[in-house]
Amino acid sequence: MDTSLPALFLSHGSPMTALEPGETGRFWQRLGTAIDAATGRPSAILAVSAHSLTREPALLAAPRHTAVYDFGGFPDALYRLRYDAAGDPALATRVQALLAAEGIAAHRLDDGGLDHGIWTPLRWIYPAADIPVLPLAYVPTWRPAEQFALGRALAPLADEGVLIIGTGSITHNLRLLGRFVANQGVGQPEMAESAEFRAWMAARSAARDWDALLDYRSSAPHAALMHPTDEHLLPWYVAAGAGGRDATPQRLHEAVTFGALGMDAYAFGPGAARLAEALQASSLQVDAASM
Template sequence: MTHSLPPLYLSHGSPMIAIERSPASDFLDRLGPVIDRTFGRPRAVLVVSPHSATRTPMVMAGARHEAIHDFGGFPDALYQQRYSTAGAPLLAADVAQRLVKVGLNAQAVDASGLDHGIWTVLKRAWPDASIPVVPLTLVPNWTPAQQWAVGAALADLADDGVLIIGSGSLTHNLRRFFGERPSADAPVSPDVAAFQDWIRQRGAACDWPALFDYRRQAPHAAQQHPTDEHWLPYYIAAGAGGETQPAVRIHASVDAGILAMDGYAFGPQAARLAEALG
């Protein structure tokens, strides 16, 4: 067993992923046990989600975290879901110090709570809620290169048993989704497939300059991400993996033909995780 863990970018999509079956939820159900068997259970999980956004990075140092139901209009069964887990105040302080050392105006705050971009993913992967969690807020107006710098500052944590997760969605055009109202089994839209494939190819080639410039270079980028907060956590996970390590796609699926739910692993252990997942 090794405690060097591959940083991850995971698509969470709709909060209904917590209670509905889909290829993406089935993948998350497998992911936690595979990580435990392959690397050993993480000593903590550090998660960045677009649903906790601040002007500067804030690390939530609460001793205990509960699921926040930060959404509306869903079935009652979703609001009955709970996820209660320990925090890691000392790790949170360490994370903030690491960011400050590289010139980022970060701070650890005595705050608690897991937004749905965090708890829905963790509830599928580790339903027993036995791993301490440290939420790190996203600064949504920072560039991909700035997000990368956040991840790079935290890279050493992956060698100390901390699983770094950027939670988002590979594509996230909700106006289109609610406007078109596609069926659950709708065929994948060609523009979505083109975007998925471009991301996979550029990541496999370690073409980080192109990925930093994705809004100009990726096909149909603006259509996939009218605003890019659900995509930016990718760069934090990738930065933690290092510039010489390719991005390895560990899951690919599309909900309703529009919402791509791909997952990626980064760093020296990424290929090992992909192999373990089969």
């Protein structure tokens, strides 16, 4: 088996997916098993989240992590959930070296903690919390091309058993979500602008049109509406850079909540196609079992 792990982008959605997994949570529940089957179980996870932002790249190299409840106004049950995972100080040293080789300085901090963009999906993907996690806080003012270069520097990790996960949202405009939550609810049809943006990302990805993707702000339909600020999309580019330009990105999952919050997931790199095949096989097994 070629054990080169894909890099992933996961739209993490509302923190409530930790309690109410829905369609995307069910996908996450299959994802960990599919990764293990396709390329082998990761030895560690490097996580780049839209909720861990810094002025310069920073690695949270604590030996242990717990869930950070970086949100408010949710049911008490959500704040009682735990995700206690080991950290990976040794991996932090390796990542610093890889980044330094490409002229990217990264700070190393002894702090720990997994924001909800990390622990919410991991709670379903690897529920035993038995894989060490290293958060990499990134710079939200860097352009997509700079985020891609950050990911490209991390590419060797794919052959070293490290699963790179970027988490954010394929569409993210909280003003729109507020309107849907107040008036229509989670199950309402997707607004046309969101559907057009997600379709553009999928089509340009399938075509490996990196020039358009890296210039999405000017090229994609409704880019500013779907991302008034783009910190929730930028982890997509880190994961894409880790996968490289040669392999075709794979959209593994597509869904929408609240009419405008895209929940799409992508895989990048040589292992992406194998992961897509493993997920398809697991989906067929689930369908057969339910018949």
